[in-house]
Amino acid sequence: MPRMLAAFFALFLLPATVWAQTPPDEASAFIEGLGARAVEVLQDQTISLEEREAKLRGIVAESFEVQEIGRFVLDKAWGRANEEERSEYLDLFADYVLQTYTKRLGGYSGQTLNIQDSKVYRERLALVSTTIEQQGAEDTKVDWLVRKKDGAIKILDVVIDGKSMTLTQKREFASIIAREDIGGLLQLLRLKVSKYSAQG
Numbered sequence: 001m002p003r004m005l006a007a008f009f010a011l012f013l014l015p016a017t018v019w020a021q022t023p024p025d026e027a028s029a030f031i032e033g034l035g036a037r038a039v040e041v042l043q044d045q046t047i048s049l050e051e052r053e054a055k056l057r058g059i060v061a062e063s064f065e066v067q068e069i070g071r072f073v074l075d076k077a078w079g080r081a082n083e084e085e086r087s088e089y090l091d092l093f094a095d096y097v098l099q100t101y102t103k104r105l106g107g108y109s110g111q112t113l114n115i116q117d118s119k120v121y122r123e124r125l126a127l128v129s130t131t132i133e134q135q136g137a138e139d140t141k142v143d144w145l146v147r148k149k150d151g152a153i154k155i156l157d158v159v160i161d162g163k164s165m166t167l168t169q170k171r172e173f174a175s176i177i178a179r180e181d182i183g184g185l186l187q188l189l190r191l192k193v194s195k196y197s198a199q200g
Contacts, residue, residue, distance in 0.1 A: 020124070022148040027126035028118035030153040031144050034063055035113035035130075038105050057102045064101070065147065065154040066094045073170045077177050077185075085182050092189035099193065113142075121145065125156070 041055045070093040071078055081089065111134045121127040125147050132140040143159040157166040176185045 020148060021120070022124060022126040022146060022153065024118040024120055024126050024128075026148065027128050027144075027146045027153060028115050030146065031118075031128045031130060032113070032115055034059065039113075042105075053102055056105050057098050060098050060101045060105070063155050064097065065149075065156055066097050069097070069156065069166055070094065073166060073173055075170060075174060077173075077182055081182050085186065088186055089182070089189070092186065092193055095193045096189055 037059050038056060041052050041059070044052060047055075067090060070090050073093070074081070074089065078086065111132045114131050114133060115128065116131055117127075117129040119127055125145060128144040128146060130142050130144065132142055141161050144155055145157040145159070146153050146155050157164055159165070173185055176188060180187075
C-alpha cells in the first residue's frame with residue numbers, strides 16, 4: 001500500500017459509523033465515468049473554451065469531497081481559526097481546488113485513462129489505480145482514494161506518480177501558517193483565486 005496514502009488515512013481518519021464500505025467495483029466505475037465525462041467535454045468542439053471549462057468545473061465540484069479535504073488540509077489551524085476565518089477559508093479553498101483541478105483536466109488532450117485495479121482500502125475506502133496513457137510519452141500512474149457516503153462516491157485524494165496532492169497541499173499550508181498564521185494563508189488564497197479568475 002502506498003506510504004503516502006497510509007499517512008493520509010491515518011491523519012484523515014473519521015469514525016467508521018460516518019460512512020459505509022466503498023465497493024471497489026462501484027469505485028472503479030465512478031472513476032471510469034469521471035474520465036469519460038471529462039474526455040467528452042474536452043472533445044466537444046461545439047462549445048467555447050469557457051463553456052468547456054465551466055463544465056469541467058462542474059464535474060470536479062460533483063466528484064471531490066472539497067469541504068472535508070479543506071478541513072483536513074488546514075489541520076490544527078482549523079481549531080485556532082474563528083468562525084469568520086473558517087467560513088472564508090472553506091469558500092476560498094473550494095474555489096482554489098475547483099480551479100486547480102479544472103485547469104489540470106483541461107490540460108489533457110488525446111490521453112486515455114485506463115483502470116488497472118480497484119480494491120478495498122482500510123476497510124471503508126476504495127483505492128482505484130489507473131494509468132493515463134499517451135502515444136509517444138511515458139504513462140502517468142494515478143491512484144484515486146475514494147469514499148462512499150450517503151449513497152454517493154467522492155474523491156478524497158489523488159496520488160500522481162506516488163505524490164499525494166492533498167498531503168502536498170497540507171504541507172504547503174502548514175509552512176505558510178507557521179510563518180504568517182491563518183491570515184497569511186487567507187491572503188494567499190485570495191490572490192490565487194483572483195489570479196485564476198483573471199486568467200479565465
